[in-house]
Amino acid sequence: MARAIPLEAEDRANWLRSAPFIAFHFVPLLALWTGVTWRAAAFGVAAYIVRMFFITAGYHRYFSHRSFKAPRAVQALLAFGGTTAVQKGPLWWAANHRAHHRFSDTDQDIHSPLKGFWHSHIGWIMSDRHTATDFNAVKDLARFPELRFLERFDWIGGIAVAAASFVVAGWSGLVVGFFLSTVALWHGTFTVNSLAHVMGRRRYATTDTSRNSVIVALITGGEGWHNNHHHYPVSARQGFFWWEIDPTWYVLRAMAALHLVRDLRVPPAEVRSASLVRTGCLDVGMVRAHWTRAAAAVASSRVTLGHSVSGGVATVTDAISGTRAGLEAKLAAERETLEAGVASSLSAVDSYARLLRQGRRSA
Numbered sequence: 184m185a186r187a188i189p190l191e192a193e194d195r196a197n198w199l200r201s202a203p204f205i206a207f208h209f210v211p212l213l214a215l216w217t218g219v220t221w222r223a224a225a226f227g228v229a230a231y232i233v234r235m236f237f238i239t240a241g242y243h244r245y246f247s248h249r250s251f252k253a254p255r256a257v258q259a260l261l262a263f264g265g266t267t268a269v270q271k272g273p274l275w276w277a278a279n280h281r282a283h284h285r286f287s288d289t290d291q292d293i294h295s296p297l298k299g300f301w302h303s304h305i306g307w308i309m310s311d312r313h314t315a316t317d318f319n320a321v322k323d324l325a326r327f328p329e330l331r332f333l334e335r336f337d338w339i340g341g342i343a344v345a346a347a348s349f350v351v352a353g354w355s356g357l358v359v360g361f362f363l364s365t366v367a368l369w370h371g372t373f374t375v376n377s378l379a380h381v382m383g384r385r386r387y388a389t390t391d392t393s394r395n396s397v398i399v400a401l402i403t404g405g406e407g408w409h410n411n412h413h414h415y416p417v418s419a420r421q422g423f424f425w426w427e428i429d430p431t432w433y434v435l436r437a438m439a440a441l442h443l444v445r446d447l448r449v450p451p452a453e454v455r456s457a458s459l460v461r462t463g464c465l466d467v468g469m470v471r472a473h474w475t476r477a478a479a480a481v482a483s484s485r486v487t488l489g490h491s492v493s494g495g496v497a498t499v500t501d502a503i504s505g506t507r508a509g510l511e512a513k514l515a516a517e518r519e520t521l522e523a524g525v526a527s528s529l530s531a532v533d534s535y536a537r538l539l540r541q542g543r544r545s546a
């Protein structure tokens with residue numbers, strides 16, 4: 184099936200530059216030689232959970248969305264903790280994530296599944312297009328020299344975890360506690376960009392394809408309530424209701440009680456009950472995704488009558504065309520009409536989404 188949004192040349196994976204990233208995935212196989220000790224496994228699980236917290240609470244909810252306030256020392260700790268996840272620096276991460284929210288599921292979205300599931304999950308990271316940090320998008324963060332330092336030396340955190348894993352559990356610790364745990368952490372994080380836009384339910388009629396999924400929430404420590412999140416991105420709490428499990432939020436609450444962070448933003452009641460799909464709000468995000476897919480399918484199609492029922496001899500007689508060639512010409516004309524119709528529907532739903540976003544920003 185054709186991609187709903189085609190990839191451009193620079194979106195393609197640069198396999199050579201990505202070689203270390205790919206090779207990293209195979210290092211855990213060394214466990215066949217080192218074995219897997221209990222100590223190494225425990226270190227790996229703990230490293231996954233702690234680092235996931237730094238990604239979700241730090242890189243995502245704090246640096247990308249400023250959903251709570253933190254003293255400068257805690258801010259630096261959140262940034263350092265984020266670098267231990269080996270997902271580059273806080274500025275690069277936040278700049279790309281802010282771009283995702285600005286252009287969700289349009290052709291300018293850096294990792295929309297409409298560009299293909301593989302691209303949304305991992306392909307965009309392997310392309311050359313998103314390697315640089317857009318400092319203009321993170322001016323509020325770039326003014327801190329300690330954050331710029333961690334951005335520049337973003338490998339320090341990863342090396343620190345690797346060293347700790349070796350000290351705690353030896354070679355098995357390094358292979359399982361660091362390498363395997365990091366690969367799991369990457370793909371756990373990536374599910375928010377891929378799975379959370381294709382799997383789960385939509386409560387809010389957002390202009391994107393985001394969904395709420397308990398599975399993704401369990402993998403990511405609470406980031407699976409992605410439709411909630413796109414509905415109200417500035418919230419430090421992503422599970423909007425008590426039954427929506429959100430461990431990151433529980434830890435943030437505890438940190439606020441200890442005065443480590445403050446001013447945690449939460450969705451007001453009127454936000455939680457606005458734009459509900461079940462009350463009949465036009466689900467513009469899904470409508471747009473369907474029209475985008477339809478447009479791509481029509482554009483990449485060819486006109487053909489297919490085989491005729493009597494084995495090659497045209498048996499259809501048509502009052503206007505009469506012949507098979509005539510029918511084909513008519514079909515081609517209908518396809519043109521269809522293409523124009525789909526394009527105009529897509530542009531209408533695009534304008535609708537734009538107006539809606541404008542309205543929400545000004546609200």
Ligand SMILES: [Zn+2]
Pocket residue numbers: 283287375376380393409413
């Ligand atoms: Zn998203």
Ligand SMILES: [Zn+2]
Pocket residue numbers: 243247248280284412416
């Ligand atoms: Zn976000």
